Amino acid sequence: MPKRQTVFTCGQCGHRESKWLGRCPECGAWDSLVEEALPTRTGGRSRPGAHRAGRLSGDGAGGGAARAVALSDVVSSSEERYSSGIDELDRVLGGGIVPGSVVLVGGEPGIGKSTLLLQALDRVGRDRSVLLVCGEESAAQIRMRAERVCASPGAIRVLPETEVDAVLEALENERPELLVVDSVQTLYSDALSSAPGTVSQVREATGRFLRFAKETGTAVFLVGHVTKDGAIAGPRVLEHMVDTVLQFEGDRNRFFRVLRAAKNRFGSTNEIGVFEMSESGLTGVGDPSRLFLPEKAPGIGAAIHVAVEGSRCYLVEVQALVNKTELALPRRVATGFDRNRLAMIIAVLQRHAGVPLSSSDIFANIAGGIRVEEPAADLAVALAIASAERNVPLPPQTAVFGEISLTGEVRSSSQPERRFAEAAKLGFAAVVTGSGDARRIGKSVPSVTGVADIRSAVAHVLGRARRRPAVTAGESDDGGV
Template sequence: MPRGKSSFICRECGHASPGWLGRCPECGSWNTIVEEITKPSAGPSRAGAVAVAAPAPIRLVDVDAGAHSRIDTTLGELNRVLGGGLVAGGVVLLGGEPGVGKSTLLLQALLGMERAGVPTLLVSGEESAPQVKLRSRRLGGEASELRLLTETQTEVVVACLENLRPAVCVVDSVQTLWSAEISSAPGSVAQIREATGQLLRVAKSKGLALLLVGHVTKDGELAGPRVLEHMVDAVLSFEGERAQPFRILRAVKNRFGSTNEVGVFQMAESGLEEVPDPSSVFMEEGELRSGSAVVPVLEGSRCLLAEVQALVAPSSLAMPQRVARGVDRNRLAMIVAVLSRRARIPLPKCDIFVNVAGGLVIEDPAADLAVALAIASAWQDGPTGKGVAGFGEISLTGKVRYVMQGEKRIQELTRRGFQKVLLPARNGEEYRASGGILSGLTLVAVTDIGEAVKNRSG
C-alpha cells in the first residue's frame, strides 16, 4: 500500500504547514497543530468526476438487531456499567489514572470470558508476557487458554485480529500503539487517532467487541485527544484512590446503555472483588465523631451512604486554608460563606478541611447539607446525633432546597436503621404523600441552614 503523505494541520483554524510548530502562524493558538495523513487514492480520479454505484439503503424494519446481542463479561458490575454486557462490534475506551487497576479489571474479565468459552485476545503493549502471567497468577487464572500478543504496531495487531477473529479483544494501552504511516512518536494525537481508527474499522467489520485502555492526564482528561471519545461507542472511567481499596467504574458516554450506572469494586489480594451492595462500604466503622455527617448520595440507580468529615481550626494565615477532598472546592467555599452569613458561624478566620471517607468523590448537590452539618459539628465540637443523616442542596440565600429522588434516599436510610434525617420540607411532604414506610426514621423538615444547624443533634 502506498504510504500516505503527512501534513500538519491546526485544529483551531485548519492552517496547514509542512512541519510541526508549537504555535499556529495563522491564528496564534498554541499546541493546536496535529499531524494528519492524506492517503493517495487508489484509482485515477478527477474532482467531481468520481463514478460511484448508487447504494440501496436498507429498511429499518429489515435490520436484525439480534446481531447486537450482549456478551457477558462475567463481571456483574462491569456488565451493569456497560448496560448489560459487551456489544459485538462495539468499541469501549477505559480510562483511569496509573495504577488504579485498569489492566487488572480487563484481564479478570478476559479470563472469565475465556473460561466461559468466548474466544478472546489480549494485546499488551505495556507489559511483557511474563508480567501478564504474573498478574494472571494473582487472579487465579494462570492456566487459562487466553491468547496474548505483545505488540505495539497497529498494522500487526489488525492483521492478527483479522486472522484470529476473537469475539473480544483488549488493547492495553492505545497510547503504546504506533503506525508506520505516521512519523509522530507513539502516544501523540495523530498516532492514537490513527490506531483507534484502524482498530475501529476491524471491530465494526468483523463484529468484534474491542476494549481499549487509555491513560488519563493530570487534569483528569483522557490523554491525547478528546477526539477519541467521539470515535468510540462507550467511554468508561475507573476511579478511586490508590491508598483506598474501593474503585468506582463509571460510564462517561455509552451508545448502548445509560450513563447513569456505576460499578463498585474492591481491590484485594486476589484481584478486584465486586461490591454488589455498596450502600455503606464508604462509611467509617464505629460511631460518628464530632465533625462528621452522613448523606445518602445517588450513584446511578443506587444509593450509597457517604460520610463527610470536617475539621475547623483557627488560622494563622492571612488567607485561611480551604481543603476539599471528595467534594468540589468551589462548592465548599460557597457553603462556608453561607454558614458564616446565614447561620452566624464565624468561619472566615478558620482553616477548614473537608474529606469524604473511603475515597468517594461526591458530585450530588444533595451533599451540601451534610457538608454544612459536618462543618457546624466540627466548629461546635459536638457530634451530630447518633443515627442522624441529612441531605439537601443549599442555595446562596441559605435555603435548603428540594433534591431529586428523595424517596430512594429515605428508603436507604430506613434500611440502614437511621433514626433521624434532616431534609428539605418538600422532600418530606412528597415521601409522606407517597405513603412511604418509615419504620423508626423521623423526617425533620428544615427550610434553611440555620434551622438545620439547630436540629443537628440527635
Template structure:
C-alpha cells in the first residue's frame, strides 16, 4: 500500500508547506505548521467546481443595501452584543473556556427563538439525552427545539436543508468532519473546510448559524486564524469559573459595534442578564479607603463604572510592578510620568494595580484614575466619597481627552457620584446636576487638586 503524502498546514493563515519549517513561509509566524494528509487535486477540484460559476458584475450604486432586519433572541444582553439581534444568513463564532456557559447560553437562546422560527441544535460533543437533561435543569420547555447529535458535515447539511431552520447552533465546530477530507476532526484542514461549507450553507439558505469554538491555553479560538475571518461575528465568553458573573465580548461584528459586552450572572436556572453591570465592578466600602479610584470606561456603546485599586508598599532593592486587568507596560510608563512631572517617586516601592470584578480595561482613558489611585495609596489618604476620574496621560505630562466624555459624566451622575476630575477638553459646556467637575490639562494639576480635595 502506497504511503499517504503529508503536507504541513499553518493554523494561522492556512498556508501549506511540503516539509516542516519552524516559520510559516506564507505569514511568517513561528511554530504554527501542523502535519496533515495531502488531498488529491481531483478531489479538491470536484469539491469546488460548484463554486466556479461566474457571478454578474454590478455597479456599487446599483446594489440594494437596505438595513438588515434583526430578530431578538430573547436575551437582552446577548442582543446587545450582536448589535440588536440575529441577522438572516449571518454566521457567528463564539469561543470560551470549558464550562464557562457557552452551551447553556445558546440553549436558552434556541429555546427563546423557537417560539418565532424553526430552530435546530446540532451537538457533536453530547447525546440528545444530555441536551434534554440540561434543558430540564434550566427549566426550559424545549417543545419546539429540534436536536441532532451528529458530527459529519454532509449529514448536518442535509438536516439543515430538510428542516430549513431560521437559527442553527453547531456545538462545536472542532468536532465536525467532512468525508471529503481524510484528516481527523479538529485538524486545521477539517475546521477550515467545515466552517467554509457551513458559511456557504448559511448564506444560500438564509439560516443564521452559530459555531461554538474551543479555545487554546492562551485563550485564542483553536484552529486556523482564517476561521475568524470567514464568519461575520466573533464573540468571546469571558469570566472566572469561580465567579457567578460572565462577560460576552464582541471582537468582530459586521452588523454591529465591536468591543460591545454583555454581562450575565450564572444561576441555577441558567444565565440571566445583568441590567446594571456597574454594580459588579464597584466595591462596597462603608468608608472611602486609600488607593481606590473609580473611573468610567466605555465597552462598545455602554459606559461602565469600574473601581481601580492600587497598593504601594516598600519593595526593597527589586520592586515589583504588577497589574491585573490593565497593561503592565503602561503601568511602568505612568510611574515614570509621575516621577518626572509630578515629583512622586516609586522607584523603591512595590506597585500593584487591580481592576475590580475581573474586567479588562484596554483604553488609555484609565491612565488618570490609575495615577490618582497610586498617589492615594502612597500617601495613605483616601479620595473623597463619590469621586471619579478619567483621561489619557501622555509622556509629556499632558492630560488628553477621552472619547464621549459627556456620556461618561452623565452615567456617573446617574449613579450618584458627585466629584469628577476630567481632561479640560471633556469639560461640559452646561453643568451636570449633582456633579462638580474639575478640568485639568496637566498631571501635576490633577495631583495638586487631589491633595486639596483629600
C-alpha cells in the first residue's frame, strides 16, 4: 500500500508543519502537534458527510460536484432502530441501536466493556450479522469469555486484525450489521508513522470507521480506553467525532456497574443503565435501590436521597464524616458527587443554618460507589453533614431530596411525584423536601414535609438543640404540609 502523505497539525491553533516539533511556532503551545494523514484525492468521493447524500431517496451520491439537498428528500432512519437485546443498553442508547451510528464505549480497565459488547453481539447475532474486531485479546480468549457469558456464541464472527486498511478490506466482504472494535487504541494505520494508541492513530482509525458506518449503515461500537495521561489518546479526543459516547463506571471491587451516555445524538443523556456483574456476565438491574440502599437503618452522618436519572428513580445513601482538625486548610473530600458542590453546601450550612464547620475535615460519600450528578442531592448531603456534626441521626425511615441555593433556600426538583412514589414503594414513612415540591404531594407517602430553607430543614430533621438524641418526624414548626 502506498504511504499516504501526512502533516502535523497543532491541536490548539490548527497551524500545520511538515515535521513534528515540540512547540508550535504559531501559538507557542507545547507538545500540541499531532500527525494527520492528508486526504487522498483518488478513489472516489468518500468524504465524511457523503453518506447523508447516499441515503437520499432515489439518488446515489455519485461523483461530480457536491450538491445540497432538501431535507424533505432525505430518508429518515428513525424507524430503523433495533434492540441490542439488553434492555439497560437500549435505554441508554435512547431506544436501541441506530444503524450507521458510531458509539464509543469508555471505561476503566476491567470494568466490563468487552463483556457487555460481547453479550450484545450474542443477542443481536441471533437474527443479524455481527462481527467483532479484536485487537486486544486473541480469538481464543474471546471464545473463553463467550462460553461463559453468551447463550449462542456461534453467530459471532471474530476478526483478529489491527491494521485499519486490512480491517476495512475484510469488512467489505463481511458487511456486518453490527460491528464492535475492541479496542480503538490497538488499531493503527500504515499511513501514519506514529505508534498505535497515539492521538493521530486513534483519530485516523475513528475517522475511517465513521465513514464506513455512514456509508454502509453498519452500527459501530468502538471500545476506548480511559487514561489520565494526555500522551495516549483517550475517548475525549474522539467525543466530537462519534454519535454517542457511553461511559461504563462503577467500583471494580463491587459487582454492580452503571452505564451512562455522556453524549447522545439519538437520545437523552439522562438515562442510566445498571448492571450486576457475575460469572455469567452482566445482568440488567430493574430495581437499583435494592443495590444502593443499606441493609439496616442509616445511623449518624447518613441520609437517604431519592434520585431521578432519566426514566429511573432510585434511593441512595449519602454518608458524611465531620472531624475536628488542627489543619489550617481542613480537608474536603467528595466521593460520588461534585467537589465544588460539596464546598458550596458546606458554606451554605455555615452561613444559613449556623452549623460550625470551618475547623473540621469533611468527607462525604455516595454509598455503593455510584455517582450522583443532580443538584437535588444537595439536601441529603447537607443533612448528612449536619447529622455528623451534631452527632444526631436522621429520624428512621426518612428520605430527602431538594436543591439548595446559595441563599439557603431549598428549591424544587424535577419529578417530585415519582420520587415520593419510589420512597413510599420502598417503605419510607416520611419525605423531607422543598416546600414547592411538598405541595405537589402524591397520596402514596404518609408524611411529606416541606421546608423553605436549609435552617428549617436542619431544625426539622435534627432538632434545634446541639448533640441531643434523635427527634421524631412531624414536630416541625416550619410549614409542614
